[in-house]
Amino acid sequence: MAEKYSVPRGTFDILPADSYKWQYVKKVFSEVAAQFNFQEIVTPIFEQTDVFERSVGGSSDIVQKEMYRFQDKKGRNFALRPEGTAPVVRSFVENNLGMTGGNTKLFYLGPMFRYDRPQKGRYRQFYQYGIENIGSDNPFIDAEIIAFGYAFLSKLGLKNFELEINSIGCSNCSKDYNQALVEYFTPNLDKMCSDCNERINKNPKRLLDCKVPSCKEIAKDAPNMLEYLDEDCRTHFAQVQEYLNLMNIPFKVNPRIVRGLDYYNKTAFEFLDNNLGAQNALIGGGRYNGLVEQFGGKDTPGIGFAGGFERLLLSMETEGVSFGEEPKPNVFIVAIGEKAKQLTAKLLFDLRTNGIKAEYNPDKESLKAQMKAADKEKTRFTLILGEDEIAKNSIILKEMISGEQQEIPREKLVTFLQDKLR
């Protein structure tokens, strides 16, 4: 026997039994995007490695340890995209999308790749949806982006999620704050983990996030980021909260939210589902005002978020939320005898091209076997065609749940069914 293969570690097949759920979630996302007036952008699955190294940053693990890197035949360096914002901004600059003025509102869907240890809600190839608004620093936009996330989760029927927001300030505030953190943590470093000891120089804010109990204990009384915001950042954050309140979107301020990617500043937020386990972030996002400039564009502010489909489906599964209708045919045809089988070829085609989802199994001969097949398809109707019906140029329509059946003239069948299925 030939060797059997399996999917690469941390990846998975989306099988027919589940694929309609994915379609449903994508559809809902696209609908919300349309409501909020975001247009789709599709970028390649790989980019020059630099696109991620320069932006996502040197202190982030996803660039340092988790990127799938490769060289093409000419020795150029590429990476499978580990996240969606950097490619979108690359495209924004490359195609001068900002030239028309105003806000550029984009959404994307697709696979991302990170070489992580697989775990619940975490895969090496995972599917993200995300939105970006490039062109405005107005706190109104921050609130709009957050509202999009809230609207999307709500539209899916989810209830057990929480919104946490924070402001991590701009480079101006960070200078003072980082210094305050260094001053606070340095005397305690001998009691803290090796990661913290290393990060204090690269990105001191990350020490706030550490989950090692001893570190957590020390971080508990660390200086509060919000007290170090400058005037601009402080009012910006206050206004974001005000707009959220005006929309009746519930949130909690959590000064410990620190985004893992280097390009973030000002507003940062997460939608969390605490029933999910350790990987509990449904959506994560924030502002990235310097990023466009980093990519060689003119200084343009931006803000966005990204979320993972896998966690969304997990959440929906545990909350018992509906995934829309399971796909199935409307009618199943049962044909008895060779003549009936021949007529069924045309009948099937007529039904299908008239918008009726129809199925037939040519491998089953007996009426009984075909009825069983019909039952398994869970169709609402079965059409029965045998000698008698052929002679009368009619067909029997049976409603499976009630078991009731009636005879219908062949020429009226299509309109009759279209009417019934409306």
Added chain:
RNA sequence: GUGGGUGUAGUUCAACGGUAGAGCACCGGAUUGUGGUUCCGGGCGUUGUGGGUUCGAAUCCCAUCAUCCACCCCA
């Protein structure tokens, strides 16, 4: 990259170191043109893979791979 748990039929799970089983699912049947419920019948599956211990291994040991959970990271 680190730690712990688990790998047995399509699936969910049993089997004190002594012949590998059950539910669900699946297939067939219960007379001639009617499905679901019921009844009857149908299971050799490289016990993830490779070694080792033993008279004898699904069971104990080692390795390896996969998976799950946690650390970490983050969506």
